[in-house]
Amino acid sequence: MEHNARLTYLLARLAAHDATEEELNELTALVDLGEPGATIEEVESWLQEHGQQPLPAYDGQHWMEVAGLILKSDKLAGDPVAKPVQRVHFLHRWGWAAAVIVLVAAGAWYFNQYHQPQPAPMVAGSQPPDVDPGRNGAVLTLADGSQMVLDSAGNGVITRQNGTTVILKNDGLQYSPEDAGTGEMKYNTVTTSKGRQFRVVLPDGTKVWLNAASYLRFPVAFNAKERMVEFSGEAYFEVAKNAAQPFRLKVPGKIDLEVLGTVFNVNAYTNESNSYTTLVEGAVRISLTGRTGGTVVLKPGEQLQAGGAGMEVTRNANVEQATAWKNGLFNFEGMGLREMMRQLERWYDLEVVYEGNVPDVRFFGEMSRTLKLSDVLAGLERSDVHFRLEEGRRLVVMP
Missing domain, CATH: 3.55.50.30 (Phage tail protein beta-alpha-beta fold)
Incomplete structure (x- = not known):
């Protein structure tokens, strides 16, 4: 990356562990303003390239003071x-x-x-x-029970099912309906293990980002009166709007959600006692699995915690x-x-x-x-x- 002389000087001071409080503040301002050559990615790359020099004599008090300047x-x-x-x-x-x-x-x-x-x-x-950190990858289980490891599969069409083409791209899996489909409803499951995350575009255009140790089960084609999917783990949903065909999400043993078109995050791991639904935009109606009545409608910026003690809403959630x-x-x-x-x-x-x-x-x-x-x-x-x-x-x- 190209740096002006002052930015290069400040980065060199930081890499050498000699930066003063004023220099750290100046470098912070350059990064915050997005000055040319001062994006966080460029700064990190520069430091990795030029920071492999012998370290100075260790001074614990100095290090805590310098770190404190940034962290205060x-x-x-x-x-x-x-x-x-x-x-x-x-x-x-x-x-x-x-x-x-x-x-x-x-x-x-x-x-x-x-x-x-x-x-x-x-x-x-x-x-x-x-x-190493986790990366993109998942296992696709088809309607006939056969499985495909998506980590190693090449881009392109990987299967066609019930009128729907399944395409693997670098950024995830996409289901593209080609005709209405006929016969028995067929389901696929995408599963991420520990150390994996994945993105899926469902047949209706709904986008789902799956975090590690999660699974999503869904029909190959949404031909019923409602769009029903099953899920466990953590995922971020951008649901395609279709008022005539409500989108329903079931988290077995925890919660049921109903939405029309909305954006939300669900954290519902089986090894966690509570589940958390955080609404980004739109509206979502939630009820506890197996319990009648007691539904909660979330508004944007709210989070619902659901567990054995019932449901609790945080109005100004993080x-x-x-x-x-x-x-x-x-x-x-x-x-x-x-x-x-x-x-x-x-x-x-x-x-x-x-x-x-x-x-x-x-x-x-x-x-x-x-x-x-x-x-x-x-x-x-x-x-x-x-x-x-x-x-x-x-x-x-x-x-």
Whole structure:
């Protein structure tokens, strides 16, 4: 990328860990304004290319002060004190993610390498490998029970069923009806494992983004009076409008939703006690599975929590947090340790276990989902929680 002399100077100061408070503020302003060469992607790329120089002598107090300059705007005024929970403000908005990771992770890396006892390796002479982030991929189960692994399939038409052509593109799977279709209703299922996400365009044009460890079951053609699909996990829906054919979403054992045309996010994993439906636009009517009456109609910006205790609506929900995953981010704003680790477990395909008396830590901020696991853990290590990655993608959480 092309830089003016001042931007190059500021980036060099940051990469060398010598940036002053004024220089950090100046660099922040350039990134926020989107100056040429100063997008977060370009800055991150530059730092990765030029930041591989020997680190200066480690000064723990200096690193905490410098990191604090960036992170101080993350501080919340009037934090509640009723519950004695430690708060860890380790990242600000995405615009700061790359710079903060460089500052915090570099200092933590140097400290851990040269100022801490080295742990015994799990296998003689080697350390467990780092873990790559999740990526696009899914398994398609056809009406006859046959399966196709979409991770390795090539682009193009992969099947034709009941008058519908199924096309695989780089950004997902698309169902394109060619005629009305006849005969028995046929269903397909798209399943994402841990470490996978996928996008599906249904026969009616509805777009669905599936997060890791999720599944979506739907008819190959919507020929009935209503468009009925079944789902579990987490997904972001942009439902095509068709007042004459309502769209219904069933989450087995949890909730039933009815919409006409709307945008919403559903988090309804089987290993979570509650499900969360967050409405972005439109309207959605929700009821608990197997219970009569007691429906709730959500308005944009509202979130419904449903569980064994019933349903509860949050009027001014954090929509940005609920949909961050779809935009390539982790949003840990106000999130407890175990809830956060369940997100990492699904995205990085991990087995997470806890060792010892792990403190009740609450996190704030955002982080890119494109980072390797080691980079994420380096940021989290600023809390009183530590991690050990063992063979078999086993992540041990320790005090």
